[in-house]
Amino acid sequence: MRQFYSLLPITGAMRWRLALGLFLACVAALANFGLLFLSGWLLAGAAFAGAAGMAAQQAFNMMLPAAGVRFFATLRILSRYAERLVTHDTALQLIGALRAWTYGKLAPLAPAGVNDKRGGDLLSRFVTDTDQMGQYYTDTLLPFVRAGVCCAVAIGITAVFLKTAAVWLIAASLVCGVAVPFVTGRLSDALLARVATEHGVQQADLAETLQSLGDYLTLGAAERQQEHILHQQHALMAALRKLAALEGAARGIITLCATGTTLAVLASSVKAFQNHALSLPEVPMLVLGSLATFDVLAPLPAARQTWGRIRLATTRLHAACAVSPLVPTPAIPAQVQPPYNLKLDNVSFRYPETHQWILHKASLSIRQGERVALIGPSGSGKSSLISLLFRFYPYQEGKISFSGMDLSTFQTETLAQNISVAAQNFHLFNGSLRDNLLLAAPHATEADLQDALRVVQLHAFVAQTPQGLDTLIGNDGLKLSGGQAKRLTIAQALLRKTPWLILDEPTEGLDAETENALMTSLLKARPDATLLCITHRRTVLPFMDRAIRIENGAFHPAEEARA
Numbered sequence: 001m002r003q004f005y006s007l008l009p010i011t012g013a014m015r016w017r018l019a020l021g022l023f024l025a026c027v028a029a030l031a032n033f034g035l036l037f038l039s040g041w042l043l044a045g046a047a048f049a050g051a052a053g054m055a056a057q058q059a060f061n062m063m064l065p066a067a068g069v070r071f072f073a074t075l076r077i078l079s080r081y082a083e084r085l086v087t088h089d090t091a092l093q094l095i096g097a098l099r100a101w102t103y104g105k106l107a108p109l110a111p112a113g114v115n116d117k118r119g120g121d122l123l124s125r126f127v128t129d130t131d132q133m134g135q136y137y138t139d140t141l142l143p144f145v146r147a148g149v150c151c152a153v154a155i156g157i158t159a160v161f162l163k164t165a166a167v168w169l170i171a172a173s174l175v176c177g178v179a180v181p182f183v184t185g186r187l188s189d190a191l192l193a194r195v196a197t198e199h200g201v202q203q204a205d206l207a208e209t210l211q212s213l214g215d216y217l218t219l220g221a222a223e224r225q226q227e228h229i230l231h232q233q234h235a236l237m238a239a240l241r242k243l244a245a246l247e248g249a250a251r252g253i254i255t256l257c258a259t260g261t262t263l264a265v266l267a268s269s270v271k272a273f274q275n276h277a278l279s280l281p282e283v284p285m286l287v288l289g290s291l292a293t294f295d296v297l298a299p300l301p302a303a304r305q306t307w308g309r310i311r312l313a314t315t316r317l318h319a320a321c322a323v324s325p326l327v328p329t330p331a332i333p334a335q336v337q338p339p340y341n342l343k344l345d346n347v348s349f350r351y352p353e354t355h356q357w358i359l360h361k362a363s364l365s366i367r368q369g370e371r372v373a374l375i376g377p378s379g380s381g382k383s384s385l386i387s388l389l390f391r392f393y394p395y396q397e398g399k400i401s402f403s404g405m406d407l408s409t410f411q412t413e414t415l416a417q418n419i420s421v422a423a424q425n426f427h428l429f430n431g432s433l434r435d436n437l438l439l440a441a442p443h444a445t446e447a448d449l450q451d452a453l454r455v456v457q458l459h460a461f462v463a464q465t466p467q468g469l470d471t472l473i474g475n476d477g478l479k480l481s482g483g484q485a486k487r488l489t490i491a492q493a494l495l496r497k498t499p500w501l502i503l504d505e506p507t508e509g510l511d512a513e514t515e516n517a518l519m520t521s522l523l524k525a526r527p528d529a530t531l532l533c534i535t536h537r538r539t540v541l542p543f544m545d546r547a548i549r550i551e552n553g554a555f556h557p558a559e560e561a562r563a
């Protein structure tokens with residue numbers, strides 16, 4: 001459980017609120033105990049006084065228990081209300097802090113560190129697991145602390161009146177507060193692990209199914225997928241039913257135990273009354289007091305089950321987050337200085353856990369302001385060069401320098417401030433054209449947005465849509481054509497106004513006229529920018545100063561650019 005406790009610093013500023021919530025929960029439970037305890041005394045005393053007449057009425061002081069009952073009733077209501085308010089608010093804050101921690105851990109791992117994880121499973125860890133870990137406070141810690149405090153006080157007070165009754169309560173507390181929750185908890189652990197794994201797989205499957213509904217239909221696989229989801233759901237329900245049965249059995253044992261203990265306390269109290277060791281009103285007082293103790297013991301089996309869930313959630317979250325980035329972040333990151341020249345010196349690179357060299361002793365030099373086309377067969381490593389430049393993957397040999405300094409001295413964020421990429425596998429967010437553009441350049445003005453759209457030849461299209469820049473583009477830009485979506489990503493890159501622009505297949509899917517207009521206005525808009533164009537299209541080459549071919553892991557000057 002080291003992993004769980006390593007997260008404790010997250011609670012930081014919330015510690016006082018956490019302690020206040022625990023205190024209020026204990027006060028509410030003790031008020032409940034006090035209320036039942038005194039009610040027993042008051043009811044029995046009143047009945048006894050009514051039956052025995054005037055003399056007994058004077059002998060029994062009704063005012064004291066009546067005032068006590070009123071006090072505890074009011075305290076119970078107020079402390080319960082305050083407890084719910086404080087504990088639930090703190091739990092939500094805790095979940096928020098855990099999510100921020102998770103995001104902070106996951107973000108630097110992308111994309112290389114999360115490549116092997118399914119999106120839906122990560123989402124499940126990000127949402128469900130953090131939720132469950134946040135529940136540690138309200139659903140595990142709080143019930144156990146409350147039960148511990150309340151049982152100790154109840155046993156202590158009972159012992160003052162009758163030692164035998166206190167012994168019964170100690171035995172019941174050990175059985176119901178320790179043995180039952182921990183035995184049923186151990187029995188639940190394996191089931192909980194199964195549920196957590198199946199739930200993660202189901203979430204991942206569901207996320208992928210929802211993203212690809214159309215593809216399942218066109219592949220004729222929709223019905224099979226529906227059956228698969230149903231089958232998963234049945235398996236999950238079966239495990240959940242077993243967990244509920246275990247918890248139900250535990251609650252049943254506690255109810256039996258409560259009945260048995262209450263009868264035992266009643267029997268020993270009656271005996272003590274007959275021996276003149278207890279007064280008559282004290283008999284129901286001890287019986288109701290022992291019943292009140294079970295109010296705090298009953299939730300413990302569920303609290304122990306939740307603890308099992310939390311342990312699994314912590315392990316799952318750590319497995320996703322506690323991974324070191326493939327490329328370590330420099331302790332003191334360097335700043336990029338002009339001139340922004342790129343140099344690869346005998347660089348060899350292959351992806352982790354693969355044998356094929358993508359680059360093998362490859363050298364390349366691009367000076368600031370150059371316009372270079374990078375060509376080569378599919379799979380030759382053109383896009384991989386971008387990943388290397390952004391330090392997503394480590395290279396095994398050689399040296400890469402940018403602006404005269406080793407690439408390893410920069411943070412990815414610093415490089416991103418100087419290099420903009422319109423990647424081949426881009427993602428557009430489900431929002432408006434404006435939202436997507438402003439994501440790249442939050443401070444861009446309306447005029448900047450219009451200029452960028454003009455350069456990428458999207459202005460006419462945007463002008464004719466009724467909502468203009470506020471047109472919604474759908475999930476992943478599905479309401480745009482492939483060419484429009486690609487040009488939107490080029491507009492994003494342009495808006496960032498970085499010294500370097502890397503465009504992966506910028507004119508893919510465009511007709512010759514639009515391609516020509518885009519390349520002409522791009523060069524006019526950014527005459528100073530260093531441009532690296534990854535392309536298969538010969539028509540782009542006349543716009544470039546030179547072309548480089550990548551083949552068999554090495555860069556070669558290409559004749560095509562001089563055409």
Ligand SMILES: Nc1ncnc2c1ncn2[C@@H]1O[C@H](COP(=O)(O)OP(=O)(O)OP(=O)(O)O)[C@@H](O)[C@H]1O
Pocket residue numbers: 115351352354358376377378379380381382383384385424
């Ligand atoms: N994350 C990865 N892990 C392992 N291998 C990868 C990974 N990404 C790419 N590859 C492999 O690296 C090689 C180069 O891929 P890359 O995407 O750089 O090629 P490319 O020249 O850009 O191709 P295309 O022109 O088709 O876009 C391919 O064989 C590919 O299978």
